[in-house]
Amino acid sequence: MYSMVGFAIIYIANILRCYFIVLMNMERYNLIDVAHHYVFKLIMYAVIFSLWMFYLRTNKQHVALA
Numbered sequence: 001m002y003s004m005v006g007f008a009i010i011y012i013a014n015i016l017r018c019y020f021i022v023l024m025n026m027e028r029y030n031l032i033d034v035a036h037h038y039v040f041k042l043i044m045y046a047v048i049f050s051l052w053m054f055y056l057r058t059n060k061q062h063v064a065l066a
Contacts, residue, residue, distance in 0.1 A: 020035075
């Protein structure tokens, strides 16, 4: 269950990332390298970390047994 929802959220976040990269490429071409290599990577890592923390908080009993 969690893996399917997490996969969907990461997939949607990646689609939004690509969309905003295209918009930035059309509007602010000088910022595209910074946004692509640093800002969007940081946002994607934050999304994945948030999903991981949510999973750990909702499954404390499973983590304690491991």
